[in-house]
Amino acid sequence: MSGFNKVVASYQEAMAGLEDGMTVIAGGFGLCGIPENLISEIKHKGTQNLTVVSNNCGVDDFGLGILLSDRQIKKIVASYVGENAEFERQMMSEELKVELTPQGTLAEKMRAGGAGIPAFYTATGYGTPVGEGKEVRTFSGRNYILEESIRGDFAIVKAWKADTYGNLVYRKTARNFNPMAATAGKITVVEVEEIVQPGELDPDQIHTPGIYVDRLIQSSFEKRIEQRTVRTVPNDNGE
């Protein structure tokens, strides 16, 4: 037994301690690299009044969208919420609070939160509705707004591979918000496609060091594609 072994035996154990009213930071961009089974566990658990921080909110029947139908989310901090009919309905009827946050600012809020930086200045959003009510400072003649960082009670993350110590490797653009989310949870829960023994991952190739990870579980994934786009290749007849 190692004190660094982060592997848990069940999804119930993975999300133990999640309570009504908590803040959950989720990795993923669109439906790519989302912790789909951890989200299903939250649905199954029925936790209410959650604040969710995620770039998007899934689609009606997949990803974070499945938490909308039972009204488990009271507030979402996101950069883009299109392509989700139930989301739009709840937002328009003000059942759901939405804090639209520029994508880069959202990534930096998570990164800063995990890195112990309480706030940062950015030019993004100055002079727009995003900047309203926020402190403005001028550096070298340019205006910047003060944005506060974010931490979550839980962070839910999808990685490709891990060792049992919680060292993580992501795959292609499924990395997206996951590395920042992993740093910003009081409890960070990660689901992966494969868990290997410590020493099997090349230390030079680890994207998220295990220090950020509290719980780890291996599973299989549907990996639904939102915009399946293909090119046609000419056949032998050049058609």
Place this chain on the structure above:
Amino acid sequence: MALTREQMAQRVAQELQDGYYVNLGIGIPTLVANFVPEDIEVMLQSENGLLGMGQFPTEDEIDADLINAGKQTVTMATGASVFSSAESFAMIRGGHVDLTVLGAFEVDVHGNIASYMIPGKLIKGMGGAMDLVAGADNIIVTMTHASKHGDSKLLANCTLPLTGKNCIKKILTDLAYLEIIDGKFQLLEYAPGVTIEQIKMLTEGELVISDNVKEMSF
């Protein structure tokens, strides 16, 4: 004749230079990738975390873990790199991207842009657009010159919530190529078959006709 979407993309592609790192927004900007001149190399940045975006995959190549900022399945070009969204926006905010092309609902003579929200009608969110317009020096906005009802989108003052303030300098519409200089739209090029009078009528913000104005060529 107003330009087609493809012609607009084709005109924007003339602004590409060898060695440029380029971010293309959703819609017409995406089409620019189809018109990169053969004698130059550009690398496409996709803000979810990919530099060196390739063409769309074949059926066999589809990979759910590899998408662009429009959530479309893509491939990676030779020499591509992948990274986190924080790293991606460090590139964007830090001014490392050479050219950004994106769409808009409105642009005004002050260089303000509105592109992410129509109150009461359309609230999808800004995605990366606010970071892109704040971080880039070299931005080309592509949009139709006027709405379907004939309302100008080149205004004295934007009416919709802003995506960015004082950040736009170049605009390519279906009728014209313009630059914003000293708080005025400068008409540099008009689309073939379009008259300067037509452009004047459909431009609400102050319009100055450049001394060197010419017909757009492809």
